[in-house]
Amino acid sequence: MEIEEEKRLIYGLMKQLIEERREISKAYFELKEHLNSLNEQESTILNAQKNLKHDLIEKAKEQHSEIRRQYALPIPTTRKRKSYPFERVAGYVIEILRKEGIPLSSKVIHEKLQSDYEVYIGYANLTNNILRKMIDLDKYSIEKAIRGFYQYRRRGIE
Numbered sequence: 001m002e003i004e005e006e007k008r009l010i011y012g013l014m015k016q017l018i019e020e021r022r023e024i025s026k027a028y029f030e031l032k033e034h035l036n037s038l039n040e041q042e043s044t045i046l047n048a049q050k051n052l053k054h055d056l057i058e059k060a061k062e063q064h065s066e067i068r069r070q071y072a073l074p075i076p077t078t079r080k081r082k083s084y085p086f087e088r089v090a091g092y093v094i095e096i097l098r099k100e101g102i103p104l105s106s107k108v109i110h111e112k113l114q115s116d117y118e119v120y121i122g123y124a125n126l127t128n129n130i131l132r133k134m135i136d137l138d139k140y141s142i143e144k145a146i147r148g149f150y151q152y153r154r155r156g157i158e
Contacts (some may be wrong), residue, residue, distance in 0.1 A: 033089035051075050052058070073108050081119065084119055084121060086130065086133070086146060088119075089113070089119060089121065089126075089130055090130065090134050090140055092113055092117045092119060093109060093113070093130070093131070093134065093142065093150075094134075094140060094141060094152065096109055096112050096113070096116070097109075097142060097150060097151060097152035098152045100152075101152070103149040103150060103151040104149065104151070105148050105149050105152060106123070106126060106131060106148055106150065107123070107125045107148075109125075109126065111130075113126070118149070133152060135150075139155065140153065141153045148153075
């Protein structure tokens with residue numbers, strides 16, 4: 001009879017373990033559902049904050065643009081053209097090419113004339129007239145490297 005009694009005891013323990021496991025699983029799923037609801041609440045709060053921040057940024061941009069419109073200076077409709085002597089522009093071009101030491105495109109030369117020397121001439125005028133005239137005259141140390149690129153030429157070295 002001892003074996004029968006021991007079997008009953010083992011079956012009883014196994015039944016208790018199964019009941020405890022059910023309770024633990026039930027508690028686990030309840031906690032998981034609560035965590036999911038907290039995550040949903042957090043995401044709605046974050047979305048609301050993002051929307052609020054976006055609205056505030058848009059309002060600030062509108063206010064900024066309104067202030068700029070109020071205090072903006074009128075844009076001049078006509079720009080006074082200024083003429084520069086050919087020799088001065090040619091000297092600036094040679095100085096730019098000498099400083100760089102590598103062939104430069106006519107676009108880069110034009111930008112450097114405007115930014116460094118504040119010489120505002122048209123791009124077409126520079127490429128079609130000034131650079132071409134500088135190459136044709138042997139007086140200036142400039143040569144055409146390839147199409148659209150110009151370089152400084154040292155005297156005596158050909």
